Amino acid sequence: MKRKIKKIPVLFTFIILIGLVFGCLYFFKEYFEKEIKVEKPTELEKEEIKRYEGSITVAGNVLVNSNMWSDTMNANSTYDFDYVFDGIKNKVKTSNVNIYSQQSILGGKTLGESLNANYNSPPDVFESMNKLGFNAVSLASYHSFDKGITGINNTIDYITNKNSIYSGISNSEENRLINNISTKSDIRYGLLSYTIGTDTTLTSPYLVNVYSDDLAKRDIEAIKSSVDILIVTIDWSNITSYTITEEQSRIANYLSGLGVNVIIGNTGYSIQPIELIDNTLVFYSVGNLLSGHTSIDSRISMISDFKIKITDKEKERTIEFTDINVSLLFAYNQFKTNYKVIPFSKITTELPSYSTYYEKYNKVLTENKDYINVYKLGE
Numbered sequence: 339m340k341r342k343i344k345k346i347p348v349l350f351t352f353i354i355l356i357g358l359v360f361g362c363l364y365f366f367k368e369y370f371e372k373e374i375k376v377e378k379p380t381e382l383e384k385e386e387i388k389r390y391e392g393s394i395t396v397a398g399n400v401l402v403n404s405n406m407w408s409d410t411m412n413a414n415s416t417y418d419f420d421y422v423f424d425g426i427k428n429k430v431k432t433s434n435v436n437i438y439s440q441q442s443i444l445g446g447k448t449l450g451e452s453l454n455a456n457y458n459s460p461p462d463v464f465e466s467m468n469k470l471g472f473n474a475v476s477l478a479s480y481h482s483f484d485k486g487i488t489g490i491n492n493t494i495d496y497i498t499n500k501n502s503i504y505s506g507i508s509n510s511e512e513n514r515l516i517n518n519i520s521t522k523s524d525i526r527y528g529l530l531s532y533t534i535g536t537d538t539t540l541t542s543p544y545l546v547n548v549y550s551d552d553l554a555k556r557d558i559e560a561i562k563s564s565v566d567i568l569i570v571t572i573d574w575s576n577i578t579s580y581t582i583t584e585e586q587s588r589i590a591n592y593l594s595g596l597g598v599n600v601i602i603g604n605t606g607y608s609i610q611p612i613e614l615i616d617n618t619l620v621f622y623s624v625g626n627l628l629s630g631h632t633s634i635d636s637r638i639s640m641i642s643d644f645k646i647k648i649t650d651k652e653k654e655r656t657i658e659f660t661d662i663n664v665s666l667l668f669a670y671n672q673f674k675t676n677y678k679v680i681p682f683s684k685i686t687t688e689l690p691s692y693s694t695y696y697e698k699y700n701k702v703l704t705e706n707k708d709y710i711n712v713y714k715l716g717e
Contacts, residue, residue, distance in 0.1 A: 346513065356564045390648040391524040393433035398639035398667075399434035399441040399604055401465065401481070402459040405630055405674040407451040410462070415447075419466035420627065425680050429665045430470045431643040434522035435531070435650055437474035438467060438627060439571060439604055444496050445489035451660065454536060457481045463628075468502060475518065476531040476571035476602070478506025482546040483538045490545055491563065500534065506571070507532030512543040515560055528565030530557050533573035551592060558596045567646060567657075569600045574623065577605040579700050580635075584624050586610075594618035599657060601647075608635045609699050612662070612710055613640070615633075619644070619659045628669050628679055637669040638695060640703070664712045666699055683717055 345471060410417045429437065442457035444464055452458050464475065476495065485492075492509050497504050498517065508514040518529045532549035538545055547553065549572060564566060570593055590601055594615040601620045603610070606629075610622035625639030644662040649654065666682040668689050685692045693715065700712045 347468065364689075372700065385586040386652065388650040390523065390525050390650075391525055392527075392646040392648070393431070393434040393435075393643065394527075394567075394569070394600065395431050395436040395471070395641065396602055396621060397430075397436075397472070398624040399439045399479070399606055399629065400459070400627055401441040401457060401606070401629040401631075402452055402463055402715070403442075403457070403630040404451045404453065405671075406628075406677055407460065408579045409613075409677050410460075411677050417460040418461040419463045420469065420685045422678050423466055424468055425678055425684060426641065426665075426667060427470065429641050429667070430472075432471055433643055434525065434615040435520065435527045435569070436472040437469075437476065437569065437571070437602065438472050439476040439479065439573070439602075439625075440464060440467075440491050441479040441486055441606065442494075443477075443482055443485050443489040443491040444454040445485040446492050446496070449485045449489060453483075456484045458485050461492075463500075464497065468500060473502045474527075474529055474569075475502055475504045476529070477504050477570070478531040478547045479573040480533055480535060480537055480575045480606070480693070482507055483536045483540055483551045486538075487545065491504065498682055503527075503529055504531075505529045505640065506533070506547050508544050508547075513559060514544055514547070515702040518560070520563060525567060525646070526565045528561050529571070530554070530561070530568070532569045534575040549589075551589075552598070554593065555596060558593075558598065562597055565646060568597065569602065570598045572600045572604070574603055574605045577623070578625075580608040580610050580699075584608055586622055590618070590622070591615055591621045594620075606636065607631075607633070609638060609702060610665075611702055611705075611707075612664075613670055614659070614709070615709070617657050619662075625667075626669060628677070630671065630674065630677075633667075634689070634691075637649070638699065639667050639669070640664050640699075641667060644693055659709075662705060662710050664710060666696060666712065668711065682715060683696060683713065 420504045442459040444461045445458040484586045505518040520527050532547045605620045605623040609625045627639045645660045647658040668680050670688045671677045
């Protein structure tokens with residue numbers, strides 16, 4: 339009886355100790371699990387970062403005059419502009435979007451050849467640009483309505499289903515914002531095209547996009563949610579200097595504030611500077627890729643290519659423009675025949691003073707801007 343009484347306290351103590359051990363294990367298990375949760379967030383708590391890369395190539399105006407119609411005509415009465423652009427094949431990068439401005443409407447042969455200040459093009463010129471890789475075309479220009487509604491309709495009929503997006507002209511208000519979005523490498527590019535004015539009075543406002551702040555704002559708001567990169571082109575119409583005007587600067591800043599990513603302008607008379615306004619890359623004027631102008635400055639243009647880097651971090655998006663390269667080009671002709679576009683790197687006798695013009699526009703483009711590279715002569 340005495341032995342049994344002595345064993346009870348020992349057994350009781352042993353049971354308490356076991357309870358304490360298991361209690362401590364449970365406590366520390368809960369503690370460490372909480373610590374682990376703090377140090378290692380779940381997949382849902384992790385910050386998601388997505389990155390995309392794209393590219394754009396920009397070229398200038400194509401303005402076809404009557405001499406070019408004759409110069410490019412084949413024996414079978416078709417037109418071949420391939421040889422005109424043959425010299426710049428190696429300058430046209432295969433970017434996601436390759437864009438140029440068709441200043442003379444693609445009205446076709448039935449509407450007659452270009453006359454003074456009344457321009458028209460055979461669709462073959464677009465065909466040649468398309469072969470070079472240009473898959474986006476700006477169509478709002480000072481000369482967009484030179485061949486009236488028929489010229490507008492012929493151009494739209496021809497470009498539709500030609501592996502190209504376009505903007506700037508329309509045959510109805512309902513169709514103004516169609517066929518202007520392209521998706522490449524998971525990036526959606528949108529195009530809006532405007533002109534400051536036209537040399538012929540429009541019969542309906544939807545036929546050509548004549549710029550106003552209100553119209554641009556409405557259009558941008560209409561397509562902004564459907565695109566990642568928004569490109570706006572503007573034909574300034576009547577600016578003859580390489581110096582940016584106050585109105586150009588105002589419009590560029592206004593469009594930047596509305597979320598436009600790339601602005602491509604053209605005066606048709608001169609190259610103008612490139613600049614960054616916040617997250618907007620602005621080409622104020624890229625010049626005439628092809629024209630019959632007599633002024634040398636009006637026949638010098640640039641072709642530029644650059645990369646785009648998009649980073650999405652939660653609800654924040656950043657866009658960076660890198661590798662902005664520029665080649666200078668010259669629209670040559672020999673007594674209004676033998677039209678061709680020549681890179682400055684290949685000019686010999688076609689423009690004797692080409693080095694002087696190179697220095698002039700190299701300074702216009704790169705002064706105080708180390709992020710722009712103009713290819714050197716010979717490159």
